Amino acid sequence: EPEVTQTPSHQVTQMGQEVILRCVPISNHLYFYWYRQILGQKVEFLVSFYNNEISEKSEIFDDQFSVERPDGSNFTLKIRSTKLEDSAMYFCASTQGRTGELFFGEGSRLTVL
Amino acid sequence: QKEVEQDPGPLSVPEGAIVSLNCTYSNSAFQYFMWYRQYSRKGPELLMYTYSSGNKEDGRFTAQVDKSSKYISLFIRDSQPSDSATYLCAMSDPNRDDKIIFGKGTRLHILP
Numbered sequence: 001e002p003e004v005t006q007t008p009s010h011q012v013t014q015m016g017q018e019v020i021l022r023c024v025p026i027s028n029h030l031y032f033y034w035y036r037q038i039l040g041q042k043v044e045f046l047v048s049f050y051n052n053e054i055s056e057k058s059e060i061f062d063d064q065f066s067v068e069r070p071d072g073s074n075f076t077l078k079i080r081s082t083k084l085e086d087s088a089m090y091f092c093a094s095t096q097g098r099t100g101e102l103f104f105g106e107g108s109r110l111t112v113l
Numbered sequence: 114q115k116e117v118e119q120d121p122g123p124l125s126v127p128e129g130a131i132v133s134l135n136c137t138y139s140n141s142a143f144q145y146f147m148w149y150r151q152y153s154r155k156g157p158e159l160l161m162y163t164y165s166s167g168n169k170e171d172g173r174f175t176a177q178v179d180k181s182s183k184y185i186s187l188f189i190r191d192s193q194p195s196d197s198a199t200y201l202c203a204m205s206d207p208n209r210d211d212k213i214i215f216g217k218g219t220r221l222h223i224l225p
Binding site for chain 1: 147149154155156157158159162201203209212213214215216217218
């Protein structure tokens, strides 16, 4: 069964460092998303991406965040200068159409010290 | 009022019982309604997906949407210990369906 894969599964970084989280969405999907979940809290929308551009972003997704689809398979989330409050589980998701049937990856746990 | 409200639980029920989980919402533009299951430290997994009002059944799971009351439910019949997880409701507005809004999730424990 096709799945969304994410790397790394866990990353520990120092405050102020840049972090890149990587995702390989399901191959025939067209819409890509990043969500985050701070421990014990709800899953929060960060950004959606379609046709090589951001289609929507939340207020969380400020200038420190960026997304890229550098080739036909990878979808990355970059945090330029990490803050303590960026510590969370980051989930990549993809869907074939704009119908809400999101398929999530296993997540990348980011710990900022 | 929050866009999506969901009781975080925990909810503990004995094995074999019927489980009822629910969410309320405030945005009348929501048309797509979903239930996800999330095991500890894993990604959410889509369980049920419905469009607009009505019922949908899939095995032991039934999803109900009452748009007039802005209330959605997930019923689990013959609950099993493997159903123990966090259940997240989610919904979206088709005019803005790039952004899916999740509830906080309800932690469910099925007691053997």
